[in-house]
Amino acid sequence: MPxxxxxxxxxxxxxxxxxxxxxxxxAEFFAENLCKYLRPHVDSNMLDIACGRGRHAVYLNKxxxxxxxxxxxIANIKYAKQFENERLHFYVHDMRYLFYINYFDIAFNLFxxxxxxxxxxxxxxxxxxxxxxxxxxxxxxxxxxxxxxxxTSLTYSDVKTIDGIDFNIHKKFEVDKVVKQIExxxxxxxxxxxxxxxxxxxxxxxxxxxxxGFEIVHCFGNxxxxxxxxxxxxxxxxxxxxxxx
Numbered sequence: 001m002p003x004x005x006x007x008x009x010x011x012x013x014x015x016x017x018x019x020x021x022x023x024x025x026x027a028e029f030f031a032e033n034l035c036k037y038l039r040p041h042v043d044s045n046m047l048d049i050a051c052g053r054g055r056h057a058v059y060l061n062k063x064x065x066x067x068x069x070x071x072x073x074i075a076n077i078k079y080a081k082q083f084e085n086e087r088l089h090f091y092v093h094d095m096r097y098l099f100y101i102n103y104f105d106i107a108f109n110l111f112x113x114x115x116x117x118x119x120x121x122x123x124x125x126x127x128x129x130x131x132x133x134x135x136x137x138x139x140x141x142x143x144x145x146x147x148x149x150x151x152t153s154l155t156y157s158d159v160k161t162i163d164g165i166d167f168n169i170h171k172k173f174e175v176d177k178v179v180k181q182i183e184x185x186x187x188x189x190x191x192x193x194x195x196x197x198x199x200x201x202x203x204x205x206x207x208x209x210x211x212x213g214f215e216i217v218h219c220f221g222n223x224x225x226x227x228x229x230x231x232x233x234x235x236x237x238x239x240x241x242x243x244x245x
Contacts, residue, residue, distance in 0.1 A: 045065075048110070071090070102132070142237070146221070148231070202228075
């Protein structure tokens with residue numbers, strides 16, 4: 001079977017070149033604000049779902065927490081493993097499949113690391129898996145883009161030159177998702193990748209969380225953890241609590 005777009009793109013070194021501005025400082029700023037708000041216990045077990053190269057997980061671990069990072073990209077996990085210690089571990093894993101049961105105090109799914117799948121079933125399945133991984137009353141932090149602002153302010157064509165590579169980026173809204181086509185040349189070879197992320201709304205997530213056993217505790221609109229505003233917020237950040245059956 002052909003690989004899905006996210007398997008190809010996230011496993012490519014060019015993904016990290018294009019998005020290198022999303023640096024460690026940004027991740028630490030967000031993680032620090034989350035910790036101030038959540039006030040996790042010093043011995044908390046944390047799960048970083050779709051952890052990428054581990055920038056959030058590494059920061060959380062430096063503050064003493066037990067952190068496990070999972071990601072579908074073999075290349076990302078290979079890179080992240082250099083930071084492992086007795087309280088920090090990384091694994092190649094698909095978020096749709098069960099990973100531990102009733103083990104984690106807090107699960108993080110950050111930086112729009114959701115909405116990639118073709119069917120609603122797979123997104124619901126993923127959230128149910130997140131829930132099963134959490135202890136009773138455990139918390140889920142899910143950070144998504146604000147689809148309303150993305151769609152209403154969409155820049156349809158752009159060129160970004162990074163490390164001598166001209167990334168030609170074309171965006172469009174297609175039925176229920178934001179599609180980004182990325183084309184470029186490097187060392188005489190042509191490349192083409194794409195991103196397809198569902199344009200889930202606040203109401204979509206409310207329905208998803210109800211179906212999967214989560215209760216929304218709070219909703220923020222940026223990494224400063226300011227209140228969410230539909231028209232102006234860049235992010236849609238949920239703090240959810242696992243409901244007990």
